[in-house]
């Protein structure tokens with residue numbers, strides 16, 4: 001990415017962006033801690049870590065030690081957003097809506113300019129609901145047909161239908177598990193000039209490397 005994505009904007013920082021030292025859900029004031037903390041306002045858990053721009057004892061490693069770039073891409077209605085850990089910092093932007101490759105807007109925070117990192121998890125409801133509505137009824141249908149085939153005594157058919165029932169059942173169970181247990185994981189990256197929130201999902205490498213490249217030991221994911 002181009003170095004100018006890290007430039008300070010001409011205007012003041014986003015007026016509506018939340019405080020870098022606040023609960024990501026209710027904006028109640030919070031102090032950085034090493035482990036997971038409970039919000040004083042809404043009672044839900046998150047981690048809040050002070051980065052190099054807030055705590056002078058935190059030193060990001062030299063950019064040449066950073067390792068490979070890590071890229072994330074996710075869809076937002078018709079366009080795609082992306083976030084990337086580049087050698088110099090973390091960049092965030094919107095991709096063109098047609099092929100989802102060319103950045104049409106991007107911002108960046110050098111690792112040394114990170115004020116705070118905040119990580120939290122929300123239950124993802126769409127995936128469990130789709131899991132309950134689609135694969136689980138299909139699995140139930142195959143269980144029913146397996147029983148019918150068994151009653152009729154068609155041996156090979158029973159095995160195929162039973163395997164299909166198991167496959168759809170596992171797919172549905174996995175979708176429910178992934179939504180409820182893993183959920184949607186978010187990282188709010190607050191810099192001196194801009195703040196953005198990245199849904200990093202199951203990419204624990206992004207979480208780990210984001211902290212390490214800021215000079216922090218990764219806290220547990222809430």
Ligand SMILES: [Zn+2]
Pocket residue numbers: 023024025026027028039040041042043044
């Ligand atoms: Zn809160």
